[in-house]
Amino acid sequence: MKKWLLLTLLALAMVVMAACTANEDAGKNEGSESSGDKKSEKVLYLNNGVEPTSFDPSVAFDAVSWNPLNNLMEGLVRLDENNEPKEAIAEKIDISDDQKTYTFTLREGAKWSNGDAVTAGDFVYGWTHMLDPETASPAAFLAYGIVGAEDFNTGEGKADGIGIKAIDDKTFEVTLTDPTEAFLNIISNPSFFPVNEKAATDNAKWFAEADSFVANGPFKLASWDHDSKMVFEKNDQYWDKDNVKLDKVEWAMVNDTNTEYQMYQSDELDISSVPGEMYSKLKDSDELVNSEQAGVAFYRFNVEKEPFTNKKVRQAFAYAVDQDNIVEYVTKIGQKPAHGFVSYGFKGPDGNEFRDTVGDLIGLDKEKAKKLLEEGMKEEGWDTLPKVTLTYGTSPDNQKVAVALQDQFKEALGVEVKLQSVESSVFMAEQKELKHQLSRSSFLYDYADPVNALESFITDSSMNRTAWSNKEYDQLIADAKSEQDSEKRWTLLQDAEKLLIEEAPIVPVHFYNQLSVQKPSVSGIVRHPVGYLELKFADKE
């Protein structure tokens, strides 16, 4: 009797399972058909992690928006394979003798994906939109070197006061307040892209959907399934389309590194980031790509809180940090140790790396650290060192480094440092209010020039966050910014960096890198130390 019942139930289970399998088959058929069609085309499969914040060039200031956008649009200049800004939509660039006026002549063949010509007016429109206080662009400060830009952006000036002018349809003129050596580099940033004035006046949200998006770069936006997928197609209106080899780029949005890596392994992606634990395994693989990312992880000493009010104590802590040990045994993802503040990737007028010319300014020296600590405590008359708390924003990576530092301070100085982990947003707010003694920080470059990083530590800079103020340093930076001779400027910046490390309001830990795995069939992708992913020259076998 019971057997009969069991059979019924089993039969029911079978029916359910059969129903499921039927669905599976249906899915498989669809999948294989579509992959058959694509074989003749060159399609690159990438992962963007998450949905881009915005494709309005003025609004987002993050890699998830600008890595894709950099391939849909193009500004006056574009960074080449050697990270140098080269003529792009501009065919010719004339710089006045005082280096304050730039005249750009636009290419005749420069067109939008809808067939419109790219005009000087599109640049005026785009840049004005970025500087408009109503837009509240986080990137607006990049344009503050332009006459009248800061005034307009802060609501004190008018749009026609900005030093940008469309002399005619193909001539665009920019006037700067100071000679700015990095200017061409700065305007390679996506926030300086033109905006198709006609499209934008027709539809203020032109950038929000694939249908209304007008591109002027190597690719155009064919479809955008929000939060899951984007498809780029080669832009046949692009002036340099003959050099674009890919037919399509498909962007997934997978926000889990392990899943992303699995998709790479099952050939659903051509490029993937590398899960932290995998680096040691992949170290010698041909597929691993380790490229420079201009930026530095460092710790800030609050010079208003004891014991870091004393310079020697700060130096003592700085000399106790073993950068090489941290990159080799703690972070373990092939980064370079930071023995200075300015990262690799900036070549001076002499053709040498800034970092190499200045050399190592700080590194582990236990004896010196101990001696400095004793001297510092004597100066202040302390028998015991005031208690030190090291604060960091909650994340497993930050924690690993913090624990290593705690150990290093104990070993070199015999100081027991307390660790405190704080939720990231709270951490950021507290750091700005100078509530921490010793806190974790990072700096990523906005444009490729050491002054971008060094400028952070002038008095009252919002990026300072150490209460450190040094007249000599402020002067060095001010001089460097107005210096017309590039060799002299370079020396001033180097002096500034030496002074910064000597005074030790900060101690650098490691530089950043961009680590990924890439299928051997893919070539020609450029990853700039400062800048965004470049697919224009990319190819796939």
Place this chain on the structure above:
Amino acid sequence: MVSYIIKRFLMMIATIFIIATLTFALMHSIPGSPFDSDKTSNPVIQQNLEKFYHLDDPLPVQYVSYLKAIVTFDFGPSIKKPNETVNSLLERGFPISLELGMITIIVACISGIILGTLAALRHNGLIDYFAMAIAVIGISIPNFILATVLIQVFAGQLGWLPAATWSSPKHMILPTLALATGPMAIIARLTRSSMLEVLTQDYIKMAKAKGLKPWRIVFRHALRNAMMPVVTIMGTMLASILTGTFVIEKIFAIPGMGKYFVESINNRDYPVIMGTTVFYSAFLVFMLFIVDIVYGLLDPRIKLHKKEGETS
């Protein structure tokens, strides 16, 4: 019945109101603002932003407009995703979470009830041990571990199924399995224990003695009564699964609403926090309400009128 439903409905509104108020108080009491980032922008721009999102208004004013937003179900634009409104995020994310949730619930219910019933009918037999072994494993392995293992095996090594994303039925298999195993195990265990209890009841013996067919006893008499505990947990289970599960959605890159719920808090994206929390809690409260009504349908002994219940 009608008066009971009205009363429950009013209580539902009150509950949502309290949750909304608590959420408002909590989200404004934690330090940090949506505009905090490592790069500090110009104070004038900050002010412009705050003005645009009405964050410079005094808190009571913000609270009133917040309540208004809830009543009209129009939460305004997201702060971190300036192109989107909270409503559009919900409209896009919820159907996908709902789809994943429905498939999961159906799979979990059918397999859980079958496993549990089989185990109870073969109490202390091989099938029982086998079913309970599966249930114990299902309960003890967190779904994110199961998800990773499933991807590793079926996508990475065997290559049978795609690792992630949500585009075809094939893509749905792994996330459904990962998500359904836990609830399935819970349902199986509950069904088994209450089934065992029911099967020893006098009326089952009576039914057997009357010579009723076994399937009729199991389905009509035993299972129906054994379902009560399952229905009880179903309400919360449904709400939490249907409104998106952050971890599974993240691992499988499913564009559901789970991630907005979690990310909005990290981002201090006030309108999104408010929208997702209120939506989620309203949904949860509504599910509990439905469960209460289903009780009455399943078991006529449960009186929906409280007063009558007390006097009888």
